Amino acid sequence: MSCKERVRAAVEARREEVNDAIDEQLPLARPERLYEASRYLLTAGGKRLRPTLLLLVAEALTDTDPQTQPYRSFPDLTDEPVDLMSGAVSIEVIQSFTLIHDDIMDDDDLRRGVPSVHREYDVGTAILAGDTLYSKAFEYMLETGAPPDRQVRALDELATTCTEICEGQAFDVEFEGRGDVTTDEYMEMVELKTAVLYAAAAAIPAILLGADDETVDALHQYGIDIGRAFQIHDDVLDLTTPSEKLGKQRGSDLVEGKRTAITLHAREQGVDIESLVDTDDPEAVTEATIDEAVAELESVGSIQFASDLAEEHVENGKQRLQRLPDNEARSLLEDIADFLITREY
Amino acid sequence: MSCKERVRAAVEARREEVNDAIDEQLPLARPERLYEASRYLLTAGGKRLRPTLLLLVAEALTDTDPQTQPYRSFPDLTDEPVDLMSGAVSIEVIQSFTLIHDDIMDDDDLRRGVPSVHREYDVGTAILAGDTLYSKAFEYMLETGAPPDRQVRALDELATTCTEICEGQAFDVEFEGRGDVTTDEYMEMVELKTAVLYAAAAAIPAILLGADDETVDALHQYGIDIGRAFQIHDDVLDLTTPSEKLGKQRGSDLVEGKRTAITLHAREQGVDIESLVDTDDPEAVTEATIDEAVAELESVGSIQFASDLAEEHVENGKQRLQRLPDNEARSLLEDIADFLITREY
Numbered sequence: 001m002s003c004k005e006r007v008r009a010a011v012e013a014r015r016e017e018v019n020d021a022i023d024e025q026l027p028l029a030r031p032e033r034l035y036e037a038s039r040y041l042l043t044a045g046g047k048r049l050r051p052t053l054l055l056l057v058a059e060a061l062t063d064t065d066p067q068t069q070p071y072r073s074f075p076d077l078t079d080e081p082v083d084l085m086s087g088a089v090s091i092e093v094i095q096s097f098t099l100i101h102d103d104i105m106d107d108d109d110l111r112r113g114v115p116s117v118h119r120e121y122d123v124g125t126a127i128l129a130g131d132t133l134y135s136k137a138f139e140y141m142l143e144t145g146a147p148p149d150r151q152v153r154a155l156d157e158l159a160t161t162c163t164e165i166c167e168g169q170a171f172d173v174e175f176e177g178r179g180d181v182t183t184d185e186y187m188e189m190v191e192l193k194t195a196v197l198y199a200a201a202a203a204i205p206a207i208l209l210g211a212d213d214e215t216v217d218a219l220h221q222y223g224i225d226i227g228r229a230f231q232i233h234d235d236v237l238d239l240t241t242p243s244e245k246l247g248k249q250r251g252s253d254l255v256e257g258k259r260t261a262i263t264l265h266a267r268e269q270g271v272d273i274e275s276l277v278d279t280d281d282p283e284a285v286t287e288a289t290i291d292e293a294v295a296e297l298e299s300v301g302s303i304q305f306a307s308d309l310a311e312e313h314v315e316n317g318k319q320r321l322q323r324l325p326d327n328e329a330r331s332l333l334e335d336i337a338d339f340l341i342t343r344e345y
Numbered sequence: 346m347s348c349k350e351r352v353r354a355a356v357e358a359r360r361e362e363v364n365d366a367i368d369e370q371l372p373l374a375r376p377e378r379l380y381e382a383s384r385y386l387l388t389a390g391g392k393r394l395r396p397t398l399l400l401l402v403a404e405a406l407t408d409t410d411p412q413t414q415p416y417r418s419f420p421d422l423t424d425e426p427v428d429l430m431s432g433a434v435s436i437e438v439i440q441s442f443t444l445i446h447d448d449i450m451d452d453d454d455l456r457r458g459v460p461s462v463h464r465e466y467d468v469g470t471a472i473l474a475g476d477t478l479y480s481k482a483f484e485y486m487l488e489t490g491a492p493p494d495r496q497v498r499a500l501d502e503l504a505t506t507c508t509e510i511c512e513g514q515a516f517d518v519e520f521e522g523r524g525d526v527t528t529d530e531y532m533e534m535v536e537l538k539t540a541v542l543y544a545a546a547a548a549i550p551a552i553l554l555g556a557d558d559e560t561v562d563a564l565h566q567y568g569i570d571i572g573r574a575f576q577i578h579d580d581v582l583d584l585t586t587p588s589e590k591l592g593k594q595r596g597s598d599l600v601e602g603k604r605t606a607i608t609l610h611a612r613e614q615g616v617d618i619e620s621l622v623d624t625d626d627p628e629a630v631t632e633a634t635i636d637e638a639v640a641e642l643e644s645v646g647s648i649q650f651a652s653d654l655a656e657e658h659v660e661n662g663k664q665r666l667q668r669l670p671d672n673e674a675r676s677l678l679e680d681i682a683d684f685l686i687t688r689e690y
Contacts (some may be wrong), residue, residue, distance in 0.1 A: 034515035101476060105469035124450035124518065127472060128511050131446060132478055135507035142501050148493035155500055156487050164481035166473050170379035171471065 003335040003343060009186060009333050010051045013067060018048045021085045022092065025140055037121045037129035038136075042096050045112045050095060050201040051088035057219060058084050058205040060321075062327035076146070076209040083144045089210055090140035090158065091201045095132035098165055098197075100126055105169070115170075134162070146208045154207045161200040168193025175259050179274070183264045188229065194273075195227025218320040222333070225317030230340040232310040235260035236303060239294050243345060251290035255282045261306045262297055269300040310341045352684040355677050356397045358412060363393045366416075366430045367437065370485055382474035383468045383481075387441050392455045395440060396433035396548040398681060402564060403429050403550040405666075421491070421554040428489045430554055435485035435503065436546045442478035443510055443542075445471055450514070479507070491553045498552045502565075506545040513538025521602050524619070528609045532573065540572025563665040567678070570662030572669035575685040577655040580605035581648060584639050586689060596635035600627045606651040607642055614645040655686045 001009070017277055022042055029035050059066050073089070074079035102108075103116035104126055110116060118126035141158050142151060171189040175181045184327050202223035206216045237251065239262065243250045257279040267273045276293040277285055297303055314337045324330045346356070367387055374380050403412050403419055416433070418426035447453075448461035449471050455461060463471035486503055487496060514535040520526045549566035551561045580598065584607065588595045598605050602624040614616045621638040622630055642648055659682045669675045 025460060031512055031519055033513040033519065034512060101472055105472060123468075125515075127446055131479070132511040133477075133509060134476070135504045135511065138483060138500065138504035139508065141499060142504065148497045152487060152493045152496050152500075155483065159480045159483035159487065163477060163484065166477040166480065167376055167379065170376040170470075170473055174376055174378065223508075250513055 003338040007339040009340045021099045061327040065195040093137040097130045100130040164192045190231040198227035199223030218323045222320040227312045229313035233341040266302040348680040350682040409671040431488045435482045439484040442475045485505040509537045535576040543572035544568030563668045567665040574655040574658035576684040611647040
């Protein structure tokens with residue numbers, strides 16, 4: 001099996017249980033419209049990659065064979081039961097909250113193939129649904145049954161992560177109006193907006209199960225590394241994947257004038273990135289214009305640069321896993337890292 | 346001194362310290378626009394009633410003379426230091442987050458005499474500023490230095506409170522479109538939307554300082570009682586206070602067709618509350634129409650009913666305080682309860 005097939009199998013093997021847990025912990029309570037809106041995106045799909053990551057870290061760390069222990073009472077490093085699944089649901093719920101609020105801010109109409117929450121309901125309900133998921137995520141993280149000192153650390157990781165995601169989103173918005181963003185600034189934004197939630201998904205199971213500080217830190221960094229790689233690969237895909245596969249216009253980042261690892265590198269090579277594509281008239285941009293722009297970015301090595309950068313982060317991330325016992329779950333965590341930069345859309 | 350003067354003095358004596366603590370814990374960090382927007386409403390004013398309540402509960406509970414102990418290292422019931430102020434800031438920050446998001450939902454232009462955050466900045470920035478304050482409040486609650494088991498309980502109270510505030514706001518929106526809301530439903534909405542944050546402000550210091558469960562529960566209920574009274578009194582003020590004192594149109598609840606303790610009681614007395622004021626043409630409503638409506642509500646005893654109900658809640662709330670030592674701080678907590686239903690605007 002390829003790494004992609006192994007990751008898909010690992011995710012699929014856990015998806016139903018994760019979905020059931022979400023249903024259990026976020027039932028359709030009163031007020032019904034609020035909980036319907038809060039559940040809407042969560043039940044519309046999603047790979048459940050972050051919950052899978054969290055569960056695999058637990059399996060790798062405790063050296064247990066994947067899926068042989070119940071996630072609701074998973075033996076920690078001293079053999080005491082922890083409700084890991086509640087932590088996994090917490091992370092997925094945070095992801096969902098950020099998507100709902102981001103879609104309002106970006107006024108995106110579609111998400112996971114269905115109307116975004118503020119389109120299906122209204123802006124007020126979408127704000128409130130996101131706010132509800134936000135506190136619910138903290139409630140779920142408080143239901144793991146782990147010893148109090150570990151719960152405090154897990155909640156600290158969760159709260160800091162949420163603050164950083166907000167900061168990342170704010171930088172993203174700020175950068176759209178700035179012509180002088182550096183690659184370093186861009187990478188900081190990516191770390192905050194995208195990578196920290198992977199870091200939380202990887203570090204929190206280690207915290208809950210009682211791992212030592214070095215292991216927690218290594219797993220956090222693994223998450224940061226693969227999260228950065230994920231975003232850079234996304235930037236590459238936007239230019240290199242045919243529109244029909246991508247599910248959106250190829251080159252949309254260029255059309256929208258977004259800064260990416262690729263355009264920022266090109267600018268450093270002397271390319272006038274503002275003139276690559278006419279961003280004043282997005283409707284008029286042709287496939288041929290995108291082809292030309294991509295050719296220019298290729299000629300100065302910017303696409304190769306981004307691909308290499310993503311791969312470098314993946315390799316760093318995989319190195320961090322050396323602190324874990326050598327087992328099947330750890331090997332799947334390596335596969336997830338590889339998967340993030342080999343996926344085609 | 347009247348209860349109002351004593352409450353004013355108690356609040357004023359602590360306000361500067363609370364304001365300094367907010368400045369300390371929420372500095373103007375990067376990204377600057379995000380933190381500027383997050384701080385905007387907090388620095389625009391606010392009585393700081395909830396933080397004062399939290400600090401007074403701590404002083405009453407530990408039987409220390411008001412303002413003789415540093416709030417940043419306040420001796421708990423076993424004489425170990427707890428950073429109470431960080432908990433007080435947390436509660437004020439939650440209040441600020443809910444105001445920012447509520448103003449977007451209700452499209453209110455003004456708050457505390459200045460433009461609301463989404464008017465001063467934009468909707469996206471206001472959503473994000475609220476989201477940032479949300480997680481910051483959890484971070485602050487994790488910085489009290491209390492033993493982990495108490496921190497876990499305090500965070501649980503905070504998370505549950507936030508979920509309930511969202512539920513209350515959703516009920517409030519739902520009720521605007523429904524003609525058959527009962528008084529019980531209204532009181533449930535008030536408890537969720539408004540009272541639980543008073544309950545958290547009163548219960549959390551007890552949790553952090555190591556009080557027993559009965560005391561924590563009594564203080565929580567004190568907050569619920571006075572929070573309910575606060576909202577009912579607000580409903581009364583809307584009808585009985587001249588517009589210039591109220592800072593908004595007298596009778597605005599009637600004009601907007603909002604359900605309140607008063608109108609719901611009147612309906613139960615057979616009054617056709619829909620026809621009291623023509624809600625289809627708010628601009629055309631005259632002072633005389635409001636006078637007539639108020640006279641009718643008075644004639645069926647609805648305003649008296651609401652005043653009595655508010656007073657009953659205040660008396661209940663004060664009874665709960667019997668579990669605390671009899672001291673000056675407790676007496677100020679009784680004054681706060683009285684103040685909430687004697688304030689004129």
